[in-house]
Amino acid sequence: MGYSSSDAAHDAAEAARADEALDAALEAAYSIGASFVTDHQDSPLSPHVSVSLEVGAEDQPVFVFSLLVELEDDLDPNDFPEDEIEKLQSALRARIVNTPVDDWDWIVTTGTKAGAARQ
Amino acid sequence: MINPDGVLAHARRLAGSGRGRPPDADLRRAVSAAYYAVFHDVTDRAARHLIGSSSDAERNRIRRSWSHGEIVSLANMVVARAKTIAANPAAPMTKELSEWGPLGDIAARDADLVTALRLFSELQEQRHRADYDHDARFEKLTLLTACQDAQRARNLIASASAASREALFTLLTVRRKDFRER
Numbered sequence: 368m369g370y371s372s373s374d375a376a377h378d379a380a381e382a383a384r385a386d387e388a389l390d391a392a393l394e395a396a397y398s399i400g401a402s403f404v405t406d407h408q409d410s411p412l413s414p415h416v417s418v419s420l421e422v423g424a425e426d427q428p429v430f431v432f433s434l435l436v437e438l439e440d441d442l443d444p445n446d447f448p449e450d451e452i453e454k455l456q457s458a459l460r461a462r463i464v465n466t467p468v469d470d471w472d473w474i475v476t477t478g479t480k481a482g483a484a485r486q
Numbered sequence: 487m488i489n490p491d492g493v494l495a496h497a498r499r500l501a502g503s504g505r506g507r508p509p510d511a512d513l514r515r516a517v518s519a520a521y522y523a524v525f526h527d528v529t530d531r532a533a534r535h536l537i538g539s540s541s542d543a544e545r546n547r548i549r550r551s552w553s554h555g556e557i558v559s560l561a562n563m564v565v566a567r568a569k570t571i572a573a574n575p576a577a578p579m580t581k582e583l584s585e586w587g588p589l590g591d592i593a594a595r596d597a598d599l600v601t602a603l604r605l606f607s608e609l610q611e612q613r614h615r616a617d618y619d620h621d622a623r624f625e626k627l628t629l630l631t632a633c634q635d636a637q638r639a640r641n642l643i644a645s646a647s648a649a650s651r652e653a654l655f656t657l658l659t660v661r662r663k664d665f666r667e668r
Contacts, residue, residue, distance in 0.1 A: 424614035425555075440625050441505045444498075447630045453638070456631065460604070465569060474608045476615075482625040 389428060392467040393420055396430050399462050407455065412436040412448065414455055415480060423472050430473035433483075434459055440482035452477060487542060490530065490640065494523035498633050501626055513624035514616040520632040521613035524606055524639045528557060531643065535655035550667035552658065558610050560657055561603035567594035586660060589653040596650030602642035603654075605635050 400416035407414050415435045423429030434455060438448070459475050497519035500512040508516075529549040537545060563583060567590050570577045583590035593599055612632055615622040643651065 421615075421619075424611055429611055436627070438627060439505075440627070441507045442626060443505050444501045444503065444626070444630060447627075449630075449634060452627075452631055453634060456635075465572075469569070472607075472611060474611045476612060477627050477631040478623065478625050479627050482627070483623070486623055 388467070388470065389420075392430070392471055393418075395467045396420075396432070396463075396473075399459075399466065399468065400432065403459055403462055407458070410451070410455065412438065412451055412455065413480075416459065417483075425472075428471055430463075430468050430471060432459060432463065432473065432475045434475055434477045435480045435483050436477070438479045438481070440479040440485060442479075487546065488526050490523045490527040493519050493526060494633060494636055494640075497523065497629070497636070501629050501633075508626060508629070510624065513626070513629050516629040517616040517624060517632045518613045520629075520636040521609040523636045524609055525554065525557070527640050527643065528552075528606070531651065532655040532658050535652060536659055547667055548665055551662070551665045553668055554610060556661065557658065558607050560654070560661065561607050564590065564593045564654065564657075565600055565603050565607070567591065568597075568600040571595065586657055589657050589660075592653035593650050593657065596646045598642040599646035599650045599654060602639045602646065605639035605642070609635060609639065 396418045400418045403416050404414060413436065417433045417435065419431045419433070421429050421431050436452070436455070456475055456477065463469055463473055463475075497516040500508060500516035500519070502508050502512075526549075529552050530545075532552065533545040533548040536548060563580075567579065567583060571591070571594055578584070579590055609632065616624065
């Protein structure tokens, strides 16, 4: 049995559904990032979230949430605001869980606005 | 013997002391090492679960047999099951998970373990970016938070219930076809 035209049609329909789901997840990801920033405007670290869709370790899509905060990019490790960063990271992760993004691989990575501006 | 504490301490040292921007290579090595600290912690615990009374050398041979992919695959399966249970506690298991009786649910019902497995999965993805993605951007804060996540994952595994850890490590064992060193 070879690969029939009905197999091809089925595969094309599956691919179209996956593309639609990915588009919906990307839209949700942008929305999560924007609402997170709005809701944390009063944080002393003034977080910003940028979202990108990349190719992950298993050649699968991975959503990368870059949490950028108001700190010097050459900060002394002794001044690392561990608790505040963990709170922000946990809050962002909690927003991602159980959304359409959560049907895909995703990560939260942390950096500084200063570092992002430098590159 | 690879000591997870030592690996994580090495990662932290790459942040340097005082102010400054570590070289990109140091940042990438540190993010990678943060993941490896958790990976080696998991394989150490799994080997102790499996042949805890054996010698270090024998346990180390077993540790070499687990691959990154199979651990993250199990982690993702347990996390997915936890999500399903949260939405519907009576939801049936997937066909794959149901092969292992109650083990998946025992692991998936422990919030600490599930959070640790989510962090493991993220750290592995970060490690892949650090080791292979030329365009990925890392800075000192990325390094420090990766170390923080790694320590948190390890703490959560330690604080998870003994039953859920045993279920996880049993799953790691029974899903194998062999224990050849990789």
